[in-house]
Structure formats: C-alpha cells, structure tokens
C-alpha cells in the first residue's frame with residue numbers, strides 16, 4: 126500500500142466526461158489499496174476568463190479581490206469530482222484551502238505557502254475517504270482566500286504530498302511526460318524518462334509549461350518524487366527525481382522557450398553606485414519579478430538598463446518606474462513585448478566548457494540576433510525577437526543532438 130497524491134490539471138477536468146474519466150482513475154488507485162488524496166485545477170480556460178474579468182474592470186485591481194474571483198474555478202471542480210466519485214461508489218469529500226488549512230503569506234495573487242497541517246487529510250484517508258482538494262488556493266494572514274500564482278495547483282499538490290508524507294505525487298496532464306523541447310515545435314523531440322530536480326527547476330522557470338516552477342522548487346527541497354503523466358493514456362510518464370538516480374547525463378537535457386516576458390529598457394540612467402538598487406528595489410517591493418538584466422555603458426556617464434519582466438507585469442512596472450522617475454533620473458522607459466527567451470538546460474553543463482558557445486554559434490549561423498544573455502550553472506538563456514522562436518528552438522535542438530532518430 127502506498128500513499129499517493131494525484132493532481133489533475135485543467136484539461137483533465139475540462140468537461141463532465143473528463144471528470145468521469147478522472148474519477149475512474151482515482152477509483153483504480155483506491156481499489157489497488159492505496160491511500161489517495163486528489164488535487165484539481167479549474168476547468169481549462171476558466172481561470173483565464175476570471176483573470177480577464179478582473180483586468181477588464183481595472184488593470185491595477187486589488188489583489189485580494191482578484192483572489193476572491195480566481196479561486197472560484199477550483200471550488201467548482203472539487204465539488205463536481207466529489208460527486209462523480211460518489212456516483213461510482215468512492216467515498217469522497219471536497220476540501221477548500223482554508224478547511225485543511227493551507228496557510229499562506231499575504232502576497233495575494235502569488236502567495237507563498239507557509240504551512241500545511243496534513244493531519245485532517247491523513248485522518249480522512251485513514252477513514253477510507255478520498256479528499257478532493259482545491260489546488261491554487263490557501264488562506265492568508267487576514268483570513269482571506271489567497272491564490273498561489275498561475276499554475277499554482279502543481280504547488281498545492283507537491284506541498285500536500287510533503288505534508289501528508291506521500292510516497293509519490295502524480296501530476297496528470299494533457300502531455301504524457303517531459304520532453305527535450307516542445308513537440309509542437311520540434312516533432313522529433315524525445316520524452317525523458319527521468320529529469321533531475323535542478324534541471325526541471327530551470328526548465329520550468331524558463332518556459333517548459335508542464336510543471337509550475339515553485340512546485341519543482343518545493344519538490345526538490347522536500348524530496349517529493351514527482352511523476353508527470355497523461356490523464357488520457359495508460360503509460361508511465363517522466364519522473365522528476367534526485368540527480369543521483371539518473372544514469373546517463375547528456376550535456377544538454379532540454380531546450381525551452383518562453384513568450385511570457387517583455388523587454389523593458391530604461392534610457393539614459395545616471396551611471397553611479399546604488400543606481401541598480403534604486404531601480405530594482407521598488408520593483409521588488411511591488412512584487413514585480415525581474416529576470417534578465419543588462420547594462421550598456423555610454424560614454425557620457427549614463428547607461429541604458431535593459432531587463433525583462435513578465436508581460437502581465439508591464440503596467441505595474443511602468444507605474445513603479447514612473448513614480449520613481451525623479452529618484453532614478455532616467456530619460457525614458459521603453460517596453461517591447463515582441464521577444465522570446467530561449468534557454469538550454471543540462472546538469473552536464475556544469476562540467477563541460479563550450480556549451481554556451483555552441484548556442485551562440487548556432488544562432489549566429491541562422492542570422493538570429495541575441496538581445497540579452499543570462500547564465501546560471503546549468504542554464505544559458507538568450508532573448509531574441511519573437512519571430513525567431515521556432516527557428517531558434519529547432520536549430521538548438523539539432524545542435525545539441527537531441528533529435529530523436531528519424
């Protein structure tokens with residue numbers, strides 16, 4: 126007997142037939158003798174609609190009320206799935222974040238999980254019940270519903286798996302695993318049997334949409350074994366595990382891309398000590414995540430500062446920079462959303478030189494201009510014009526020998 130957390134994403138619960146399919150899968154695990162907790166997302170498209178309603182009313186809406194609105198999607202699916210399970214003879218009960226409770230901090234819209242008390246869930250499973258838990262939500266310090274950021278039900282699932290000490294956290298989705306890159310762009314992408322936590326963390330953070338970044342961070346920290354698999358097929362998926370478990374380590378494991386960032390340039394910033402703090406401090410205070418940064422020195426004592434932020438954060442970033450205009454002392458702000466960040470990731474990069482050089486050479490041969498570069502120990506990312514996305518991803522996938530045999 127094992128204790129398993131099963132998480133189903135939006136496409137897996139997109140309509141009643143699919144919810145029935147999920148119920149069947151849950152029943153199978155219960156009948157195999159396992160203790161099961163289920164975490165679900167909202168029906169696909171629902172959260173987007175809810176987000177849009179908030180933004181349409183006001184682009185700078187109150188984040189607490191945003192949470193009140195967007196947390197409703199999951200409340201619908203936990204109720205429906207519980208009914209579907211009961212209908213086929215599985216004892217199930219729905220749980221919202223506050224009922225567990227999943228306690229978060231007060232950063233509404235992208236709250237962090239501070240603590241989960243797993244005891245009620247463990248007790249329910251012990252009584253033979255299947256808890257059906259709303260992903261994406263918890264309860265903040267003011268006792269208001271708080272959401273965990275987009276894709277946050279993955280985080281809910283991993284956090285619950287850690288809290289109830291599950292043997293495994295199975296993330297059911299509409300793809301059957303983790304691929305070397307997006308198969309829609311590269312048909313010869315390969316499915317990976319196992320990916321190291323660290324690699325998955327980098328892949329997720331640079332656009333591989335299959336798992337939310339923070340969920341991978343948490344899985345790594347808490348050593349939760351995660352499996353990504355399809356809710357529509359009966360095949361083993363990809364495991365996300367400790368790097369020791371991975372026998373053959375290629376140089377580059379995957380190529381990822383993200384169209385979610387926009388390039389922001391501050392023109393003619395005075396080049397003096399403390400200026401970066403004056404720019405990025407207030408952005409951080411406003412919860413605007415900054416990713417890549419470059420600074421170009423001009424000869425007249427000023428500098429152009431270019432960085433990337435989430436596309437959705439551009440209005441907020443502009444507002445902050447406008448407010449700080451006098452203290453920073455820049456000439457103008459430019460925002461360009463027509464960019465894509467392309468990244469190569471692999472633990473093998475740690476011990477091999479020249480991996481990034483191959484990337485730059487490959488892009489140069491295709492005539493693709495690199496606008497910004499950033500690197501970490503096991504990742505190199507470049508920002509390129511959005512129109513080059515497919516070309517760049519395909520060329521890099523081939524250059525690192527990732528194409529499946531024809």
Ligand code: ASP
Pocket residue numbers: 134135166167172173198260261274275276277278279
């Ligand atoms: N429904 C939420 C979203 O679309 C959470 C999730 O699906 O993971 O972001």
Ligand code: MG
Pocket residue numbers: 134135276279335337
């Ligand atoms: Mg998701």
